Amino acid sequence: MPMSSEQDYGKGKLKLSFGKTMDIIKPYVSNRFMEQLKGVWFIIFYLIAFQIVVLGLPIVYSLMISCGILIVIIGLMFFMEGLMLGLMPFGEIIGAKLPRKSKLPVILGFSFLLGVGATFAEPAIAVLKAAGAGVVPTKAPLLYSLLNEFSDQLVYCVGAGVGVAVLLGVLRFLYGWSLKIFIIPLVIILATFTTWAHMNEILNPIIGLAWDCGAVTTGPVTVPLVLALGIGVSRVVSSGDSSSAGFGVVTLASLFPIIAVLCLGTYHYSADDYYGAPNSQIGEIATTTTSVEPVQDEEVPEQQFTVAEFEDFTSSGIIQGNYDIAYDRENAVYDDGKFIIEQPTVIFKKSNKSMVTSDVPKWNNNADLKTQIKESVIAAFMAIIPLCLFLFLTLKFILREKVPRADEIAAGLAFAIIGMALFGLGILLGLTPLGEQLGGNIPAAFSNIVPWELTGHAGPLYGELSGKMVAIGFAFLLGYGATLAEPALNALGSTVEKITVGSFKKSLLMKTVAIGVGVGIAMGVMKIAFNIPLTYMLLPPYIALIFLTLISSEQFVNFGWDSAGVTTGPITVPLVLAMGLGVGASVPGVTDGFGVLAMASVAPIIAVLTVGLLISRKKSDIEEE
């Protein structure tokens, strides 16, 4: 019936001239391009302006970066159109047919598998694994083990966590349960677990990882799909409050993996089989880490200065190329606002990296364009095809339904794959190098660094305290801008608008969330810059959250909590992690750059719930008049 509809029309298919066709396509493309440009321009303009004006450094690889950014915008354009045309209608159909056509165990089995599958498809999981590469085994042995020899278990755990979350989320849609009855106990459990882990020297370092896992699982493919599924279910299921239908799964999918990872950590802690513990399967590990600490850089023996270079240095004082500096700071004294180290031993070591590097996601100078294109295309296929195949098989064999408007959906899926491949490539070419430059360079505001991919020294540009303030202010706007460009949030915003028939505007939600993320990231940078333990940064906001959640309406609880889950996507994560690690590396005593993302998840919930309470107060004011 759907495929044949166009032939059935009395006047048949319309024949359009080439010019007419172009007249139709032109506004279609340009409108969508402008829409993405509107989302992206702020963060790009801001990053460039900050580097040039505030830090006074040039942009390295500026041509490649601008091409990359253009590709990001085109990729986003295709991807969003693909979501709206293909992926989301597909999810919606299944959601609308499933409750009527199949039994509860089938629905729940489907939901669990969808959750697990979506996690494996999510590209950000790989990013997280890469982030762990910088962990020093002796400092955080359990964290190191989880990210290395137990990394498969980690991914399975996160997958199972998301599976359970989707299952419970769908149950909630069907029976119309309040999201609050899930959130409050979960948050209390998490808070207790986290506090307990915080007290434990071995478990403490995995807190950041656990929370970031929660934030990272809900990405640009999973979120729209799950939201669409929920819209579909809410069309036919009349229990409960339909204005929040479709929401909540993202929240649960953010919280369950945290518990799962903490449990996994506790298991290995009690089994004593992590790195260096008695039952560990592996002995001494050859240093395979590409560490942030320059001293650990022994694995590249060919990286040595030649005698000629030394002579060059003694005569001119300039060292060619990149190098690491190591010096002991044991006899350092603080005197009259200066750090003074008397008779230090300073070691210059040749390096192919800049001093401050982040390993996430690694921008590799040497990799050629071809490999990168290939990798992006493969990643896009991996993220979309298996999931869609799963959905298609469910529709075909469990629901025994045809795909309505199959040509539109197929076109949409093709757009989504093209978009995702371009988007990934663009991020690699444009956003990552730009983010890494800034992430690496931002500590120049308060400490002495070698700028990214540049020779010579920069900074400190400002005093330590005011420099850190500049970094925190930078972090706010970075978070704000990156969030507005995030595709999953865009999809969430559209869903909110659709579910509320346009009452709640997408732009209101996106701006509120973006401000929240900005504040959260600023606080995360504050955490790193002043080396505040994550637990102190996370617990007070979460306690405030429980209170706000209790007094807010169901609808805003759903919108707010789900927004938190979608903020950490493919644009925010590389920019923020790079900055977190960059700042972390230049502050002594900071183990890792984790935790920033977790902060970026808490603040937007508070922001949305606050807006919700303001609106309901305004409403009751009007009614009283």
Add this chain to the structure above:
Amino acid sequence: MDYLNNYSLVTVILPKESAAATLEKAIESYPGSAVMLSARGSISSDKWYSRVFPPVNPEQQVVELLVEDDRITDLMNSITLAGHFNSSGSGAVFATKCGKTLYLGDKGASVTSKAVGISDGIEYKSETTTIYCIAQKDKSEAIANVAMKEGSPGPTVVFGEGRGIRDRMGLLRIAISPEKELIRVVVNNYDVEPVFDAMVKEGKLDTPGMGFIYTMPVDKAYVSLASIVGEKDQLASNHQIIKAIDDIKGGTAWRTLSSDTSGEAGPDRKHLLDLVRLSCVTERDKGDEIVDAAIAAGAPGASIAYGTKLGSEETKGGINLSTEMEVIELTVSPKAVDDIIGKMSEAAKANDNDNVYFYTQSVPKALTYLG
């Protein structure tokens, strides 16, 4: 065709949060033809910050029921009382006479309403008209706003889809969004002209592809939807004062046309006069063939809104499931209407679909781009 002619369409607009409770209180059993659509209300938004942080509109539910003429008063009384329509912004109920009504299958039982309190004091207005406007998705907010500025109560907006030429373009159709917004507003007859003209102007509805607007007379209405709020300089807004005088004088006849607000004569727009709106309701996903048949029979296009059938909820394993419906609306010439209904019925029957009903209402005035 065995047309029935003793039916009216009763439309109920309720705030979302209290809709279910109000309906529960007012209606004993639903007729076979009760569809509920999700909608949003309108609020005026001219605060300086509303461009950056747009305000949140009230969410509403629209219920459309086909009711025998002799049951209208009881139903409207019950809803008015159950919904506390005497307090402002609490909702609206209005009845529009149907010319022809046709059920392909069983027409189901009649609506029965519950007695809710004393209905003696309720005064319904008769001199009112509904204006329907089908607009592009991103234009509806502005159109609703100008309607409110011209004195209408807050318009109600429902999401819909447009059908017509787009579906004949093959895959190229993805370049044209089918998403439309269906705006409906109930105004005093006196306000019809200025509100209609303002909506046309704001929505540029006389230019190609921008939409369609038409009026339908209302027999009986109780409208208590929020109109413009926030005129803090005056204790009462001009509209409130005029409304109060209307109540004293018992109608809008006291207002003379000499005070017509549209001072500058608008461009000479060609209106379409005396059309018929044909509505067809069937189960969701079963309407495609019916729409195709209508277009093949000469209807210029159709707009479709999706909702659920009231009174059809079934429980399966503790889960409440409702039936999804689609409301197909076409505006056609009165001469063509029988033929189109015939073709649509045939298409439905050919697909063994008898869960279909049709009703027509008169459209005195309409406007769109005519080429």
